[in-house]
Amino acid sequence: MQNPLPSKLQSLLLSSEVCPDGHVEMKVERSHLLEVLKGLRDDPACSCNLLADICGVDYPDREQRFEAVYHLGNLDSGQRYRVRVGLAEDDAVLPSAYSLWPAADWFEREAWDMMGIQFEGHPNMKRILTHEAFQGHPLRKDYDASQRCLMTEDDLMVPDWAKEDQASADDFETQILNIGPSHPATHGTLRTVVRLDGEVIDRAECEIGYLHRCFEKMSETHGWNQVIPYTDRLNYCSSMINGVGFALTVEKMLGIEAPPRAQAIRVILSEFSRLMDHAVCLGANLVDLGALTNFWYFFQPREEIYGLLESCAGGRLTVSYARVGGLSHDVPPDFEERCRRLLKEIPPFLDDVDKLVTTNRIFRDRTEGVGKMTAEEAIAWGWTGPCLRASGVPYDVRKAAPYMGYENYDFDVPIATTGDTYARYLVRMEEMRQSLRIIEQALDQMPEGPIITGDHHVALPPKARVYSEMESLIWHFKLVFDGIHVPKGSAYGFTEGANGELGYYVVSDGGGQPYRVKVRPPCFAIFQAFPHLIEGHMVPDLIAIMGSLNIIAGELDR
């Protein structure tokens, strides 16, 4: 494939190449970083409108110890770019990309918190996932994960602007209100500090990290397949999608593909999971707005889907069903019948919810025009998924960069143009119906055959052969003790999670464990725009907006 970079940009780079997966990768000096990023954004040949992720990687043996990796994308062409910049340990400072994409806001804060890379010119360079008084940068290789850090400071982060009262225009004092972290309407440990002028929010800031579980650090000490149970706990409302996304990324690095039957099963269960995720999001959102009945109508099919997942994988919430190269087991004999029954049973519930709220004026009045996001703003903030589509951008990874055979299924991408809370509700409702369409086609086309690759360097041999053949037993032992050996290198794999683009940037040093795993959680990018989204709205609107964004603390904080 030809290098699509314009020559003006190429002269600024140290090197550039096109990776086997079509992503364009370039190395750049720090002094040229901003110029290159700006060029990638503004040059018509690239026009990267999405800053997907910023990831720090630590290579203690290199002269330039740290590497920052920027993941960029052009949503129109689907082309992906990666910019790498090396940094010396005593001078780990980069210019902030916040002025180019506001999406850099939290991603840069995370790189500072986890890896200790400073960003000059960032408006709010603070820790994000750990406590303000935390010592050290946990994802550095020399950080001992077993050490404990005792916190004696006050628990609460108070933004500077919230420390003093300000007189508002009508001479009344403003009030600081703390929403969360344990508030029934935040559905997760999310904290928002708001300054109220009357009942109108005039400034806000979020604090996250209450559910940080060191997922990325732990991945570095676990085998490739052992990471999968951990991915279940990212977006726990649709755990299947996370495991599949991780397995696909590792498969990409190994250069293998799961057998067609495994792909079809992954598609079916992923789409059911997406449906469940949307049902939880909308159900909870509607409960917060006072419409409780819908919650029950959504949770009834969800319960049946959990039953289906359990009959395949053995677990309801944390399925751990995907494996690198396929799936752990074949589906039970009554799988197709159960799926078809669900396909029949689910639409009436969606219709019921439709009839209860979609045209209801109380609901429309509370959601229309609330939390409005234009398409340009949404892309600049790094939004993906249903929230972006509600702003009118038909970007869906399943269409833009099809994986697992999504190109063979006929489905539409629902979009709305108003970008408000009501639009996000409508998009999610339609997406559930589209998911059902995909499942039906996948069931019709489901091939027979193995459910995991036959490569004994990757997949455990079938148990019958382990018990009876010496050779298989040896492979079994080798795989369990040594793990899969993924070739040295790195890859960015991205799938359409329930909330948007779920990316895994994985680095391998050729060993049996990942060298670095960076998750790009879709709601991380979405939630960083939240303070701007609620300014000018009232407190009850904040609840409505937060519910419609579907922030899952598990993947937000990792």
Added chain:
Amino acid sequence: MMKDVPTVNVDRPPSSLLERIYLGPIFSGLGVTLRHFLRNLFGKKDIATIEYPEVKRQYSERLRGRHILTTRDNGKLRCVACYMCETACPAHCIHIVAEENPGEEVAHEKVPRIYEIDLLRCVYCGYCVDACPEEAIIMSRTHEMAFSDRDEAVIGIEELRQKGPIEEADIGYRPYF
């Protein structure tokens, strides 16, 4: 490329007069809840809630619950203390100490002296079952467990050992052929 994507626009027109005066949607909404109410009262009772704990949900035979250490016909553990499950465990909740099997046949010269699972650390992923080359560890469908302190959650060989014939145990996740 994004322009070629088949889309469906879900924008809704402004509310009609009937919708603006609240009445239409409210009556159709009432119709929905009334239909569910009458159906559950007189017709097909498709009530999703169950009277737990008197009634319990039926789980599949793959449910990953508390572990069982299986035994051979002579009542001894099948486990050969090969440490595969301990290695495969992502939660590091299995602890094995091996010893020589006194006076046994050559095929099973190693046995576990200590085999402990910390049920509070366990994430019930089933990787130990996948890793076992002897079918010595399988999972039951026991998933309701309560402990009064943390030490109680660490269970050893005696608690884990299979009780009675395997057919009578409430077995869950195990190797499939």
